[in-house]
Amino acid sequence: MVYENPEGIRIGLEIHAQLNKLKTKMFCGCSSDYHNAAPNTHTCPICLGLPGTLPVLNKKAVEAAIKVGLALEGEIAEETQFHRKNYFYPDLPKGFQVTQYDFPIVSKGKVVIEGEDGEHLIGITRAHMEEDPGKLVHLGSIEKSKGVLINYNRSGMSLIEIVTEPDMRTPKEARRFLDKFRNILEYLDVFDGNLEGAMRVDANVSVYWGTRVEIKNISSHKGVERALLYEIMRQKNVIRHGGKITQETRHFDEGRGVTISLRTKEEAEDYRYFREPDLMPTRVAGWIPSVRETLPELPDAKRARFIEEYCITDMHARALTSKIMLADFYESICAKGLDPKIAATWTADVLLGELNYRDLAISSYNGKKIVFINTKGTEIETSFKVSDMVELVPLFAEGKISDRSAVEVIRSILDSKGAKSPSQIIEEKGLSKAEDDLVSKVVAETIAENMGAVQDYLGGAEKSLNFLVGQVMKKTKGTADAKTAREFLLKGLKG
Amino acid sequence: MAKWMSVAQVKEQIEESSAEEVISSYLEAIRKSKINGYITVSEKAIEQAKKIDNEGQDGLLAGVPIAIKDNISVRGLPNSCGSRILEGYIPPFNAHVVEKLLVAGAIILGKTNMDEFAMGSSTETSYFGPTANPWDLERVPGGSSGGSAAVVAAGEAPFALGSDTGGSVRCPAAFCGVVGLKPTYGIVSRYGVVAYANSLEQVGPLANNVADIAILMDVIAGYDRRDSTSIDRKIAYQKALVDDVKGLKIGIPKEFFGEGIHPDVEKVVWNSIHKYESLGATWEEVSMPNIKYALASYYIIAMSEASSNLARFDGTRYGFRKSGENWNAMVSKTRYEGFGTEVKRRILLGTYALSAGYHDKYYLKALKVRTLVKQDFDKALAKIDLLMAPTMPNPAFKIGEKIEDPLTLYLSDVNTCPINLAGVPSISISCGFTDGLPIGLQIIGKPFDELTVLRAAYTFEQNTDYHTKRPLEVA
Numbered sequence: 001m002v003y004e005n006p007e008g009i010r011i012g013l014e015i016h017a018q019l020n021k022l023k024t025k026m027f028c029g030c031s032s033d034y035h036n037a038a039p040n041t042h043t044c045p046i047c048l049g050l051p052g053t054l055p056v057l058n059k060k061a062v063e064a065a066i067k068v069g070l071a072l073e074g075e076i077a078e079e080t081q082f083h084r085k086n087y088f089y090p091d092l093p094k095g096f097q098v099t100q101y102d103f104p105i106v107s108k109g110k111v112v113i114e115g116e117d118g119e120h121l122i123g124i125t126r127a128h129m130e131e132d133p134g135k136l137v138h139l140g141s142i143e144k145s146k147g148v149l150i151n152y153n154r155s156g157m158s159l160i161e162i163v164t165e166p167d168m169r170t171p172k173e174a175r176r177f178l179d180k181f182r183n184i185l186e187y188l189d190v191f192d193g194n195l196e197g198a199m200r201v202d203a204n205v206s207v208y209w210g211t212r213v214e215i216k217n218i219s220s221h222k223g224v225e226r227a228l229l230y231e232i233m234r235q236k237n238v239i240r241h242g243g244k245i246t247q248e249t250r251h252f253d254e255g256r257g258v259t260i261s262l263r264t265k266e267e268a269e270d271y272r273y274f275r276e277p278d279l280m281p282t283r284v285a286g287w288i289p290s291v292r293e294t295l296p297e298l299p300d301a302k303r304a305r306f307i308e309e310y311c312i313t314d315m316h317a318r319a320l321t322s323k324i325m326l327a328d329f330y331e332s333i334c335a336k337g338l339d340p341k342i343a344a345t346w347t348a349d350v351l352l353g354e355l356n357y358r359d360l361a362i363s364s365y366n367g368k369k370i371v372f373i374n375t376k377g378t379e380i381e382t383s384f385k386v387s388d389m390v391e392l393v394p395l396f397a398e399g400k401i402s403d404r405s406a407v408e409v410i411r412s413i414l415d416s417k418g419a420k421s422p423s424q425i426i427e428e429k430g431l432s433k434a435e436d437d438l439v440s441k442v443v444a445e446t447i448a449e450n451m452g453a454v455q456d457y458l459g460g461a462e463k464s465l466n467f468l469v470g471q472v473m474k475k476t477k478g479t480a481d482a483k484t485a486r487e488f489l490l491k492g493l494k495g
Numbered sequence: 496m497a498k499w500m501s502v503a504q505v506k507e508q509i510e511e512s513s514a515e516e517v518i519s520s521y522l523e524a525i526r527k528s529k530i531n532g533y534i535t536v537s538e539k540a541i542e543q544a545k546k547i548d549n550e551g552q553d554g555l556l557a558g559v560p561i562a563i564k565d566n567i568s569v570r571g572l573p574n575s576c577g578s579r580i581l582e583g584y585i586p587p588f589n590a591h592v593v594e595k596l597l598v599a600g601a602i603i604l605g606k607t608n609m610d611e612f613a614m615g616s617s618t619e620t621s622y623f624g625p626t627a628n629p630w631d632l633e634r635v636p637g638g639s640s641g642g643s644a645a646v647v648a649a650g651e652a653p654f655a656l657g658s659d660t661g662g663s664v665r666c667p668a669a670f671c672g673v674v675g676l677k678p679t680y681g682i683v684s685r686y687g688v689v690a691y692a693n694s695l696e697q698v699g700p701l702a703n704n705v706a707d708i709a710i711l712m713d714v715i716a717g718y719d720r721r722d723s724t725s726i727d728r729k730i731a732y733q734k735a736l737v738d739d740v741k742g743l744k745i746g747i748p749k750e751f752f753g754e755g756i757h758p759d760v761e762k763v764v765w766n767s768i769h770k771y772e773s774l775g776a777t778w779e780e781v782s783m784p785n786i787k788y789a790l791a792s793y794y795i796i797a798m799s800e801a802s803s804n805l806a807r808f809d810g811t812r813y814g815f816r817k818s819g820e821n822w823n824a825m826v827s828k829t830r831y832e833g834f835g836t837e838v839k840r841r842i843l844l845g846t847y848a849l850s851a852g853y854h855d856k857y858y859l860k861a862l863k864v865r866t867l868v869k870q871d872f873d874k875a876l877a878k879i880d881l882l883m884a885p886t887m888p889n890p891a892f893k894i895g896e897k898i899e900d901p902l903t904l905y906l907s908d909v910n911t912c913p914i915n916l917a918g919v920p921s922i923s924i925s926c927g928f929t930d931g932l933p934i935g936l937q938i939i940g941k942p943f944d945e946l947t948v949l950r951a952a953y954t955f956e957q958n959t960d961y962h963t964k965r966p967l968e969v970a
Contacts, residue, residue, distance in 0.1 A: 045588050049807050051581070051689040052568045052590060054722050086803050086849070090822055095806020148822075150811070272849035274858060277694035277800060279723050 003116035005169045008209040009232060012166035013174060013224075014202040015181060018132060019064045019158040019190050026131045026158040027055030027098065034153035035195050039137075047156030049093030054278045057082075061158040062284060064190040065105045065129045066291045068160055071184050071298055072124050074109030078285035082129075082276040087269055090150055091134040099130035099161075101273045105284070106162075111184070112300065113176045114318075116169060122177050123165035132157035135197070154197065160190075166204060166212070171228035174203065178221040179322075183299050187324045194361050194373060203228055207235045211245040215259055218252050227252035231259050302327055310340035319348040325365035326352065329386065332367060336390045339397065346393055350410055351384065358414065369418065383418030384410075392422040404478050405431040431479055436488075439472070439480050443488040446471045457493060465489065496520045498650040499965055502707045505559050505653050514544035514558030514602070521560050521604055524651045529969060530627040530636070532646035534565050535573050536605035543602045554600030555714055561596060562652035564643050565606040566613055567698065568687035569593050572603070576689050577611040577621035577639075580808045580833030582815040590687020591722065592656060592698050592715040599714045604652055607642030611835045612805065613658060613691040615639050616666050616907050619898045620837040627894070628670060629966035630932055634891040637670030639663040643701050644671040649969040654702035654711055660692050661793050662886075662911025664699035665923035669886035669935020672925040672964065674952065675701045676708050679942050680918035681726035684719030690804040692797035693724075695915040704962055705924065705953040709733045712945065728943060735949035738957040741775030743947075744879040750786040751884030751910050751937075763927035763934045764885045767955065771883075774958060776951075781879065783871040788864045789913035794905060795848050795861035796916075802845030808833065840901065865916045872917040876941045881951055884910055886923040886935030910937060920945045924952045925961040933961075 022032055028046035046053045062080070069076045083101035109124030134152040138145040162181070168174045182199065185191035193199060201224050206212040215231060218224050230252075235245050250259040297305070299321050306317040306327075320330045330347050334340045355361075360372040360381060371383045388410075396406040405426070412425045426432055446468055447454055457464040465486070472485040496508060496517070508517050518540050525536055540560065547558045563569055566576045568586035570593075575581045589597065596603070610620040618641025619625040626641045628634040629649040636645040640657025644667030647655050657664040659677035668675025676699045683698045690696070700711035709732040718727035747768065752761060768778055810816035810829030817832050819825035834842070848857035875882060887907060897904045914921040919942050926936035936955070940948035956962050 045586075048812065050586065050588075050813075051574070051576070051584075051807065052566075052586065052687040053588075054686050056721060056723055084803050086806060088806065088809060088823075088826060090809075090811050093807060093812065095809060096803050270851045272803070272846065272851075272854070274799060274803070274849055274854075277692075277724075278690075 001117050003169060007207050007232070007236065009169050010166035010206050010209065010212070011168035011171070011174050011228060012204040012212075013164045013168070013177065014161060014204075015178070016159050016161050016200045017181075017185055017191055018195070018198050019061055019160055020192050020195050020198055021190050022058065022060050022064060022158055024058060024060075025156040026058050026061050026129070027156055030156065032157060037153060039149070039151040040153060042153040043155065047093070048152055049095075055098060055276075057279060057282060058158060061129060062105070062282065063287060063291050064158070064188070065127065065160050066284065066288060067188050067190060067295065068162075068185065069106030069109065069127055070288075070292055070295055071188055072106065072109030072111060072127065072162070074106040074124055074127060076284065076288050077103055077105050077107070079103070079281050079283045080105045081281040082279045083273045084276050086272045089133065090148065091136050091155070093134065093152060093155055097131060097133065098276050098279070100128035103281075104128035111177065111180055113173060113180050115173055115176070120167075120173065122167045125163040125165055127160055127162040130159050130161060131155075132159050166206070171225045171232070174228055175221050175225040178224060180299070182221075183322060183324070187296055187298055189296070194363055194375070205231050205235070206245070207232055208239065210235075210239075211247050213245060213247070214249045215252050216249055216262065219254075223252060223254055226257055227259060230257055234259065310334060310344065312341055312344040316344040316348045319352055320344060323362050325362045325370060328365055328367075329370045332386045333389045333393075336386065338390060338393050342393055342397055343389065346389065346406075346410075350407055354410060354414060360414075371418075372414075381417070382414045384413055385418065388413055388422055395422065395426070399481075401426060401431055402478065402481055408478070430477060436484065439476065439484055440488050442472050442475045442480070443485065443492050446475065446489070447492050454493065498524065498970065499703060500653055501704055502556070502559055502653055502702075502710050506557075509558045513548045515541060515548055517558065518544040518560055518602055518604070521652060524649075525604065525646075528649065528651055529632060530629055530645050530649055530651075531624055532607055532626050532642045532649065532651055533562070533605040534575055534577070534608050534621075534623050534642070537572060537603050539571070540602050540604055547600060547602070552600040554598060555710065556596065557600030559601050560604045560652055561601045562604050562607050562643055562646050562655035563593065564609055564640050564655070564657045566609060566658060566689040566691075567593060567656055568689070569603055569606065572606055574606070574689065575622070576613070577609040577623060578834065578838065579622045580815045580829070581813075582833075584814045586687070588687065591684035591719045593687065595715050595717070601714070607640070607646055607655060609642055610639035610663075611838050612689070612801070613639040613660055613663050613696075614801070614837050614841050616662065616904055617892075617894075617898065618642060618645075618667070619894060620835055622835060625894050628891045629969045630672060631891065632968060633893055634932070635670065635894050637667030637887070637891060639667075640675075640701065641667045641670075644668050644673055644675065647671070647673045647701050647703060648966055650965075654700060654707050656711075656715070657699055657701050658688055658691075658696055659699045659915065660696040661797060661908045661915050664701060665886050665911050665921060665935065665937060666908070668701055668923040669925075669933065669937075670891040672933030672961070672966070673701055673703055674705055674708050674922065674924050674962070675699060676712070676922045676945070676948075677914060677920065678712065678716065678945060679920045681724050682716050682728065682920075682943070682945070684717075684722040684725050686719055686721040690800070692800040693804065694800060695793070695797060705922075705949060705956050706733070706736055708922070708952075709736055709949055726943075730943075730945065732945060732949060735946040736953050737950050738954050739775075740771055740951055740954045743771070743776040743881065743951065745771060745776050745778040746781035746875050746879035746882045747778055748781050748783045748786065748875065748882055748884060750783050753787075753909075755888050755906065755909075756885060757889040757929070759929035760885045760887070760889060760934050763929065764883070764936055767926040767936045768883055770955065770959065771951070774954060778883075779879070781875045781882070783875055785864065785867040785871045786913050789868050789916055790905065790909050792861040792864035792868065793908070793912035793916055794844075795857050796865065798841045798845030799848045799858050799861075800845070802842045802849065805834075805838070805842055837901065868913055868916045869918070872913075872919055876919070880940075880947055882939040884937050884939070886910060886937040890929055890932035890934060914939055918942060920948050922948050922952050924955060925964070926955070926959075927961060928964070933964075
């Protein structure tokens with residue numbers, strides 16, 4: 001099957017990702033770890049742009065950019081240099097942004113995504129390094145703000161900006177690309193997507209192979225998908241009514257789910273790029289081999305290996321490799337001797353499902369314990385240990401607890417903020433699988449207490465058996481095995 | 496206490512009396528000043544002198560006072576750059592060169608007047624009013640480091656730091672009859688020096704004699720990791736203080752003796768060249784055909800870089816602010832009232848030269864010319880050791896005489912700005928007088944060959960007495 005792209009939709013993305021795993025900022029020694037700090041406490045004369053200060057390039061930032069370039073299978077420039085992008089804005093302390101222009105560190109890469117018709121190639125035009133501006137904090141809403149405060153903690157953070165070819169054909173493909181790109185950055189250990197403002201996206205979109213419109217500064221992957229859905233509908237409507245699409249920049253209003261015109265092409269800014277005279281061109285050719293050696297196994301390779309090595313389904317492998325820390329967690333429990341297929345089910349289906357239901361994201365994994373945070377905040381919410389899974393899965397596999405109880409144990413561990421162990425929970429909640437003696441005793445009681453239902457069943461109403469099974473489960477608090485309960489009931493009813 | 500002292504004499508004086516007394520005598524001279532050379536005088540200078548007297552200091556410049564141009568950051572002292580827009584701004588850090596001076600025990604007397612953001616050749620564009628030339632109080636001291644040159648010439652500091660983007664150390668040195676060095680680009684860290692045109696400028700010393708220039712270079716030069724254009728070379732500058740030019744090959748670029756040169760300047764400079772000849776050097780004419788484009792190239796590059804460098808002065812974080820109904824209006828009003836006419840002119844021209852549609856025609860072309868000018872220097876200096884030329888085409892002019900005519904003023908940089916395009920070292924020394932006004936001889940060397948430049952300058956000084964002449968108006 002080939003996706004025909006009947007509406008001639010072309011989507012290209014420009015993604016700014018903060019290299020927020022680096023210890024220091026791009027051109028000064030200020031710590032990158034500002035996310036929980038008071039405003040303007042992670043600043044120095046350099047990132048505040050005080051007169052007389054000069055930038056010194058953070059070598060680690062360049063290495064991280066090279067790493068990203070290699071992961072995107074791009075060409076790495078042998079020599080790279082910086083330019084100034086000149087414009088006035090209160091969050092920009094120097095009145096220009098140090099960025100890259102005609103000598104980006106990376107060009108011509110590619111990423112394979114799961115497209116509308118199977119594997120789909122997205123071309124990467126370029127990737128370049130630049131510094132982040134500060135952040136404006138509006139008092140109240142943007143429209144009715146009484147004033148604006150500026151927090152320069154973010155000023156001078158290292159960003160990598162990647163520009164894709166307009167190779168995505170649906171908003172869903174754009175979303176998938178973003179998920180994949182984020183996943184790659186996290187595999188490379190240069191990026192933590194959970195931190196506020198870590199990734200910002202501009203999306204270009206056109207319909208019927210026509211004029212493109214740019215939507216600026218969308219802060220979430222879901223927002224990109226929504227903005228594109230709206231914008232495609234808007235463009236099609238304009239054309240249906242005989243109108244023309246004008247080249248312009250639009251803003252996505254997350255609240256209302258609509259895009260609003262910001263400026264047309266004629267109003268486009270002239271950034272007066274010129275080479276940053278305070279930074280010499282940097283020859284990076286010699287760094288590439290050593291950076292290449294540090295490249296980890298990337299998502300696609302890991303997925304293929306999981307399928308091969310652990311004999312799990314593509315769906316499970318995809319889910320398990322969708323987060324580097326989840327993949328590591330899975331491999332740790334497999335290494336402890338668990339059956340990889342059962343481990344995959346309990347990790348990918350049950351644990352991951354529970355996390356999605358609770359809006360939890362993985363924040364760290366240290367080889368023993370995986371920590372989750374609420375995606376709406378940074379506070380540590382809960383955790384789950386390798387030992388929890390190692391203890392729990394055999395209990396289920398050996399029939400010592402029911403699958404319903406095992407799910408209950410996982411939920412309880414998450415509820416306890418990772419404090420309780422499976423055995424503790426099984427004990428507290430009495431989740432050990434009921435012995436057959438107990439089940440047969442409860443079955444006898446149930447038959448005695450529900451003569452109405454028994455009569456119905458014997459009269460041919462088969463559904464009444466389900467009711468009786470339910471009663472047995474209720475009386476045993478779910479510890480009975482449903483199959484055993486049914487067998488015993490059938491026996492009792494016949495007798 | 497003598498009014499004009501060399502560093503060696505200052506050190507003797509400190510030995511005989513105390514650093515406190517030496518500093519007091521300079522502060523007294525500054526109080527009586529007729530030239531408006533300082534924007535800020537340090538209130539801590541006396542305290543620091545007392546501390547050195549009490550605790551001792553073994554640095555090369557222990558207790559020796561120095562004046563600093565007001566675009567070089569000194570923690571705790573205002574750093575105005577001669578502009579209103581930096582009103583109230585006090586840097587929380589020291590420039591690299593200031594750190595070096597403090598470690599060497601120097602005492603900062605104060606911050607000197609300058610053309611606003613170093614844009615000018617007369618110190619008349621300063622928000623704090625012009626500085627007078629000690630040789631004739633009605634005349635300009637040159638610029639943009641006019642304050643630094645004038646206070647040295649007037650005996651209000653034994654030496655000083657300036658900055659040289661297109662001649663800003665050498666021009667005032669020539670007009671005030673002192674010595675001024677523009678080092679090779681990359682030899683002195685620019686960290687803490689407020690940028691006018693980053694790719695062109697260097698901090699440079701000004702003094703009454705070549706030996707003091709060498710001492711100062713020994714203190715301020717050297718690698719600094721905070722300046723990515725800094726170069727790691729260890730040079731002992733005082734080793735250059737040798738009275739010998741025998742066998743030295745001097746090139747005379749005829750393009751530096753072009754139209755508009757004052758006949759007395761030409762005569763005095765040729766006399767100096769013949770003096771070198773009599774001391775055993777040889778000279779030959781050399782041709783540098785692209786020099787005629789240097790001035791245009793220099794101004795386009797300098798203004799372009801400046802238009803970007805000065806964007807940070809928006810009233811948002813520090814300095815002067817004029818309120819407006821919104822941020823854009825505030826920035827416009829702040830910059831309109833905070834910058835002077837010449838600064839605004841250069842920002843506008845630089846912005847224009849970098850704009851889409853003009854970038855290639857002006858900025859890019861200027862960069863290409865810069866490469867050609869550099870090649871001219873490479874070629875000329877391949878065959879000879881030094882180039883010599885007049886620093887300025889004319890002696891100091893009257894205050895107000897040229898300020899209304901920016902083009903004429905720009906033309907006065909014709910002999911100094913090519914050196915900055917090429918990044919080579921160049922010194923200006925006093926080599927004679929016309930109508931009581933000093934004339935500067937410019938000695939240009941190979942990149943990183945400050946030693947030959949200093950040796951030639953030192954030899955001239957040892958065999959002439961121009962550097963001992965003092966402006967009696969301020970005596």
